[in-house]
Amino acid sequence: MTDSDKVLNILQKIADAIHENEQFLTDLDAAIGDNDHGINMDKGFQKVATDIPSLSGKDIGSILKRVGMDLVSTVGGSAGPLYGTAFMKAGAVVADKNEIDQEDFVSIMEAGIGGVQLRGKAVKGEKTMLDAMIPAFEAMKASCTAGDDTPSMLKKGVEAAENGVEYTKTIIATKGRASYLGERSIGHQDPGATSFTVILRAISESY
Amino acid sequence: MVGIVLVSHSEKLVSGVLDFCRLMAKECPIATAGGTSDGGYGTDYDKIKEAVSSVMSPEGVLIIMDLGSSVMTAEMVLDEFDSDTVMMADCPMVEGAVAATVEAEGGSDLLTVKQAAEEVREVSKF
Numbered sequence: 001m002t003d004s005d006k007v008l009n010i011l012q013k014i015a016d017a018i019h020e021n022e023q024f025l026t027d028l029d030a031a032i033g034d035n036d037h038g039i040n041m042d043k044g045f046q047k048v049a050t051d052i053p054s055l056s057g058k059d060i061g062s063i064l065k066r067v068g069m070d071l072v073s074t075v076g077g078s079a080g081p082l083y084g085t086a087f088m089k090a091g092a093v094v095a096d097k098n099e100i101d102q103e104d105f106v107s108i109m110e111a112g113i114g115g116v117q118l119r120g121k122a123v124k125g126e127k128t129m130l131d132a133m134i135p136a137f138e139a140m141k142a143s144c145t146a147g148d149d150t151p152s153m154l155k156k157g158v159e160a161a162e163n164g165v166e167y168t169k170t171i172i173a174t175k176g177r178a179s180y181l182g183e184r185s186i187g188h189q190d191p192g193a194t195s196f197t198v199i200l201r202a203i204s205e206s207y
Numbered sequence: 208m209v210g211i212v213l214v215s216h217s218e219k220l221v222s223g224v225l226d227f228c229r230l231m232a233k234e235c236p237i238a239t240a241g242g243t244s245d246g247g248y249g250t251d252y253d254k255i256k257e258a259v260s261s262v263m264s265p266e267g268v269l270i271i272m273d274l275g276s277s278v279m280t281a282e283m284v285l286d287e288f289d290s291d292t293v294m295m296a297d298c299p300m301v302e303g304a305v306a307a308t309v310e311a312e313g314g315s316d317l318l319t320v321k322q323a324a325e326e327v328r329e330v331s332k333f
Contacts, residue, residue, distance in 0.1 A: 036248065073252045075249075077276050078279060080279075120279065
């Protein structure tokens with residue numbers, strides 16, 4: 001089981017991981033986007049980190065919703081409404097819970113992906129964060145059903161997300177700023193798929 | 208009179224469009240939300256929300272966006288208001304803004320102003 005304090009601890013780890021990868025994510029975005037993904041994500045998660053002390057003792061649903069609102073208000077690029085909606089939808093499925101289990105985590109992921117799809121109107125294969133998120137979700141759901149423990153489930157999720165990032169190098173962007181580049185977007189990995197993988201890896205390393 | 212909100216990644220872009228609209232629409236309430244709160248490129252949820260509130264009236268507000276996160280962030284702001292009072296127009300920004308502000312200035316209702324903005328998609332330039 002994962003309690004509220006552990007969730008806050010994980011959020012700090014995510015903020016640290018995003019901060020460490022700020023330049024890397026921005027460089028990826030410079031190649032096929034508008035050169036700000038790392039800067040924007042760092043702005044968002046630094047705001048989350050600032051809010052962590054005030055979230056102590058809150059239920060996990062409220063914590064995730066607050067993270068979503070923080071991202072929407074501070075990120076400034078597409079990642080704001082996308083990750084923001086993901087966290088808000090994720091918060092709704094664990095509303096009032098002070099502890100969550102593996103199955104809850106899978107439900108959180110599913111709701112988060114639903115949020116990204118609702119907001120971005122994208123599907124798999126368009127060179128977006130969904131190309132890492134969907135395979136990661138599918139791998140973790142299968143792992144959870146197979147009875148794996150949390151660390152193994154998360155490891156499989158990270159692996160699938162990493163493969164998803166590799167896959168984004170091979171396809172043309174049809175959503176977002178990168179879509180203006182058409183075929184020139186091939187060969188570059190998607191910054192959003194990468195930031196999702198950074199986040200999932202940080203979660204995985206917390207177990 | 209219907210209020211118009213112009214949302215863009217760039218403060219310069221949106222204030223330019225506002226000046227341009229003012230050549231024809233002197234009275235229509237127009238607010239802008241351009242760039243992030245720290246002056247960079249991007250969209251700011253609170254800025255958009257404040258802009259909508261600043262031109263709000265019973266006649267309603269039409270939001271006109273540029274691309275990408277402007278659309279998504281405006282969509283999230285939309286959730287905060289009554290869906291009959293605040294709407295987004297699916298149109299190119301400059302042409303749509305001129306059409307909408309002129310239509311609003313003439314006293315049309317929100318749906319008509321939205322339609323005027325969206326009709327510019329059908330107009331060929333040459």
